[in-house]
Amino acid sequence: MQSFLEQLRTLVGADAVVEGEALAARASSYWDPAPLRALALVRPRTSAEVSAVLKLCHQHGQSVVTHGGLTGCVDGAVVNERDLVLSLERMTAIEDIDTVGRTATVQAGAVLQTVQDAVAEFGLLFPLDLGARGSCTIGGNVATNAGGISVIRYGMMRELVLGLEAVLADGTVISSLNTMLKNNAGYDLKQLFIGTEGTLGVVTRVVLKLKEAPVSVNTALVALTSFEAVCDLLKSLERTLGGNLSAFEVMWGAYFHAVTEPGWHRPPMSRDHAYYVVLEARGADARADNLQFMTALEQVLEDGMVEDAIIPKSVAERDALWSIREDFEAITAHDPTFLYDVSLPIRHMASYVDEVKSRLQQQWPAGRCYVLGHIGDGNLHLFVSPGEGDRNLHPLADEAVYQPLMPLGGSVSAEHGIGLEKKSWLELSRSTGELALMRLLKRTLDPQTLLNPGKVFDV
């Protein structure tokens, strides 16, 4: 009788199975250059091949970890030496772009930026956008319900997926490639595969919702004295800019101060404000949108809601403003720095950040905590640097950041997912009843626990 690997090679061809040195020549992830160690890596070319591979795994009780762009932040695609890696790197086709219905049907291995660029040629926008756009895949975006910088206007990946095709643990192909905005014919099964981190099935094809591309971009950096003013500003702009507000990115003063230290970014205004916000609005009419943006900004300056404001005068200046928000090497240069991604009701954010800082202060008097976030989405990112060189301090920092979320109904993961990294904290955000229901779903769809085993929760 043939071994599992022999059968696998027979099934998909030897060139589709990567082993030995070729496997070890691959990095473990985007973040971890260590050689990839696994039983093997298989690269199917079609959904039918994915199905055949999973059927074989099902027969052999073989565990499978699906790989996309490997840019995830929570160890959600980590493998061990007994796992088979299922890579979608050969399934990258953009199968259809419907310019009337505004949909794109793509294979799950397609890179986000490739899809963005392909639809842009037709004057269309696929609005999901995040730093990893050049490496992350649509399948990974689905599996993690990716967020990013445009959520305030366009929603998360879940809201941008109209249909999908997924393969279950036993190899059954579930083809649910709906292309309409409205479809209430029975259960919306795609939800089982969005944000479940590859634990309930392997996403193979996706129908994406597209928008007409906006033509105008207006950007500003503003400074404020209190978090109350930040909330007022958000509310005011949601009203005055209507549907055009596309980014509202808050930086706490300490963050701004740190990334504009000499040698890092040039500060475009005083470094001593309490809060800074990068604003962006996108619309359909360059002249009218600019007028609307400037009028809204003048109003909030006049009302005293905003202390100072800078409007970039060129694309280079705009990029420089954004790089203050997006390029935080000045902070991660401190080793170790632990990155957090939490969400909580906006009204509790100021007191939450104070509470976390005070807990960290007690632990590590020389430590630092830098905060920024997509606050319109309820999402904060925290950088915690204990000021001591020991990565084993991570669990202590976790405690200080996660514990205060519980009484506020906050979440230990806004957009990154749970993976392995946050697994021990999941029950802080979810009730016993919820966890039992998640386990029931997992046991029902993957009774042998073969798909991405050990991730999110233990069965």
Added chain:
Amino acid sequence: MQSFLEQLRTLVGADAVVEGEALAARASSYWDPAPLRALALVRPRTSAEVSAVLKLCHQHGQSVVTHGGLTGCVDGAVVNERDLVLSLERMTAIEDIDTVGRTATVQAGAVLQTVQDAVAEFGLLFPLDLGARGSCTIGGNVATNAGGISVIRYGMMRELVLGLEAVLADGTVISSLNTMLKNNAGYDLKQLFIGTEGTLGVVTRVVLKLKEAPVSVNTALVALTSFEAVCDLLKSLERTLGGNLSAFEVMWGAYFHAVTEPGWHRPPMSRDHAYYVVLEARGADARADNLQFMTALEQVLEDGMVEDAIIPKSVAERDALWSIREDFEAITAHDPTFLYDVSLPIRHMASYVDEVKSRLQQQWPAGRCYVLGHIGDGNLHLFVSPGEGDRNLHPLADEAVYQPLMPLGGSVSAEHGIGLEKKSWLELSRSTGELALMRLLKRTLDPQTLLNPGKVFDV
């Protein structure tokens, strides 16, 4: 030993159990005045009582049908004499409105319009809107994933629910009352209860996503010569009006002609155009938005995309335009008239309607078919009147309307759901694999088939 009903009365109090004449004094539904016939109707006051009732039903193998506003169009809440009706009529509280985070937490029995009005007092908008707003409940909106007239801008109910609490068939309360736009901590369990028509659990509380209320409304009625022009117009306005386009309601010429017959609506323009569209845009700046709207309209007139256009000069004139679209008594006065709600890719709509009309024509030469729709959402409504007085013709009409959807990847239900009415057609829109997975979910969450039995599909 006490009977089931005795135990039920002991559990929630005799006043919470409606039986006999009091039960028969209630109508079967919003549409059907026949007396409600059921084992009894129970009106719990709290989630804990809903849980206790379902636990008791679970012990006794008692079937349960949840009732909200009973305005559904597909016999989704029909009961038989052995079913217990679980009415949420006493759970109508608006528990919290968060003006900073823009959320409302409400009990499932709250009426949609009551919620709309309550948040409007804070300058906020709950954007779901449909004709039944004064009767339908939030719980029913969740269970059916309601759509309506604002989907093109704000999405369906699924996109407007941040969190919910539901009770499972065995009485377990699943509290998943997330209030944040972003929360990727584990599986998104609320999806199990949205659009599953009460077959997987009873929704008891809901966290709704709110928006800042828009201040401007611009409306127009336009006429076009071809469906291609209709598609071009939609695309053009999505671009020029950006995020402001809030309605794009197409009427085929025959529909417009019929509802503007003498004795019905006054025609505001020639009745002989091929297509009519009611347009609406909502924004944040009355003056600028009006300018944007008029400029966009002038452009499409100049381009020849649109043949004629009417701008209402008063609220009364605007209401009159909308009533042409919303009040179709001239059509339903023909008895019988069968109403359909389908979705399909926009690019196939014109040929689909031609195909349906030709099939109907062959069947009933004197019959009529009137079409209108939220085409931006891929959604068409068809009124089919065979021109003969026999309601038993319904299945024949179904065939003519539903069969041509299959090769186009269309759906037999865009927004109304499946209920009992469309059950036999579900497999036309969903694959064998999908149906098997739906049944697996149902058997897992409701192994005794106690919740809304027989609806959507047979287990």
